[in-house]
Amino acid sequence: MPITLYDLAGEEADRRFSPFCWRTRMALAHKGLDVETVPWRFTEKDKLPKPNDGRVPVIVDGGRVVHDSTAIADYLEQRYPERPPLFDGRAGRALTRFVQNWTETVVNVGLVRLVVLDIWRHAAPQDRDYFRRSREERFRATLEDVVRDREARLPAFRAALDPLRRTVERQNFVAGDTPAYADYIVFGAFQWARAISDLELLAADDPVHAWRGRMLDLFGGLARRAPAYGN
Amino acid sequence: MPITLYDLAGEEADRRFSPFCWRTRMALAHKGLDVETVPWRFTEKDKLPKPNDGRVPVIVDGGRVVHDSTAIADYLEQRYPERPPLFDGRAGRALTRFVQNWTETVVNVGLVRLVVLDIWRHAAPQDRDYFRRSREERFRATLEDVVRDREARLPAFRAALDPLRRTVERQNFVAGDTPAYADYIVFGAFQWARAISDLELLAADDPVHAWRGRMLDLFGGLARRAPAYGN
Numbered sequence: 169m170p171i172t173l174y175d176l177a178g179e180e181a182d183r184r185f186s187p188f189c190w191r192t193r194m195a196l197a198h199k200g201l202d203v204e205t206v207p208w209r210f211t212e213k214d215k216l217p218k219p220n221d222g223r224v225p226v227i228v229d230g231g232r233v234v235h236d237s238t239a240i241a242d243y244l245e246q247r248y249p250e251r252p253p254l255f256d257g258r259a260g261r262a263l264t265r266f267v268q269n270w271t272e273t274v275v276n277v278g279l280v281r282l283v284v285l286d287i288w289r290h291a292a293p294q295d296r297d298y299f300r301r302s303r304e305e306r307f308r309a310t311l312e313d314v315v316r317d318r319e320a321r322l323p324a325f326r327a328a329l330d331p332l333r334r335t336v337e338r339q340n341f342v343a344g345d346t347p348a349y350a351d352y353i354v355f356g357a358f359q360w361a362r363a364i365s366d367l368e369l370l371a372a373d374d375p376v377h378a379w380r381g382r383m384l385d386l387f388g389g390l391a392r393r394a395p396a397y398g399n
Numbered sequence: 400m401p402i403t404l405y406d407l408a409g410e411e412a413d414r415r416f417s418p419f420c421w422r423t424r425m426a427l428a429h430k431g432l433d434v435e436t437v438p439w440r441f442t443e444k445d446k447l448p449k450p451n452d453g454r455v456p457v458i459v460d461g462g463r464v465v466h467d468s469t470a471i472a473d474y475l476e477q478r479y480p481e482r483p484p485l486f487d488g489r490a491g492r493a494l495t496r497f498v499q500n501w502t503e504t505v506v507n508v509g510l511v512r513l514v515v516l517d518i519w520r521h522a523a524p525q526d527r528d529y530f531r532r533s534r535e536e537r538f539r540a541t542l543e544d545v546v547r548d549r550e551a552r553l554p555a556f557r558a559a560l561d562p563l564r565r566t567v568e569r570q571n572f573v574a575g576d577t578p579a580y581a582d583y584i585v586f587g588a589f590q591w592a593r594a595i596s597d598l599e600l601l602a603a604d605d606p607v608h609a610w611r612g613r614m615l616d617l618f619g620g621l622a623r624r625a626p627a628y629g630n
Contacts, residue, residue: 330505
């Protein structure tokens, strides 16, 4: 029986734009597990299987419900140890946490200020008021004001990717010769943006762009085939 | 026979302030290897065993010369596989590179603009002109100008440590329950600053401060005993 993944969707049901759900989607593919995704909208808190914290990803695996992308990765590693490892040992898991913390405090924080209005534009109609209100409260600004000078901020965002850039300049993936969960964490952020925004985040000659291309090619082009902008 | 480590020293021979040498020093202690350090000054390029690239660390292990901290870590791991691992596998090494690239592009770059004048003050007299000239060329500013507004820049430096902060808030070391080379890379940067500057880089209640304390305690207080400021 395939694993069910509740996956954030936009107005188009197959446009999936949660950075956290993309981590899980890639991790499931890495483990070679069948998945059936259920498109889910921000305002459908009641439709999630319990327990949940009102957010996705949530997976159901043979009746077992697991929520939170980090908990899901740990669950998959423990439940399917005979399949390709997401972490490669204790230090691998610990160091992956550092990559996660970098992604969440640098990449995600930088990205949302570039694309938050694009998210609103692609959100399902019933989600738009909720999304606008909650994000404008968080930023204490209108979504239009948050992104207004985004072209001017793009060079600083690109510069902040230096640790990633230097890494994937010298090795194919963040986790080395082959990708692992650390890659999916960082990639989730880029795939989030790519799904909803035509902003050219990465210059074509950026080693990060090349790495993202390698990520898009994984698992038969799983992420490349998903509805997204071509940037 | 102990391994010889050529180690950057200041006016006082036992004040050691190279972030790269501290990586090696900690790695040697991690492996439980005896070491004899040779104080070395910037202007003593001719005194290094060959091959070298004119910089430290350089180690000599039973006649074998290895230079560059990264090459030394790889050498130690390969030469002494029966001793505690610095990396814990292929993914561990690859992810450690990410930590290194973060340290070098964020921490070291931020730190040098805070403490470069302190380095000059502690450099050996014969090194000072060389140090000032080479760094002023690099910064296109006098050392005094580089550090002039450092108190104002301290909050941004501390904020840039967020990925490290979140990590060591939730686990004892960057590499997990026990320290590994990823920790020594980051720690080298802080020990560099601590050796020559009285600037309070870290607030006392910062989780990064607590982690640094755990690092200072390792190997019988190896780094804590070294001449440094108490900050």
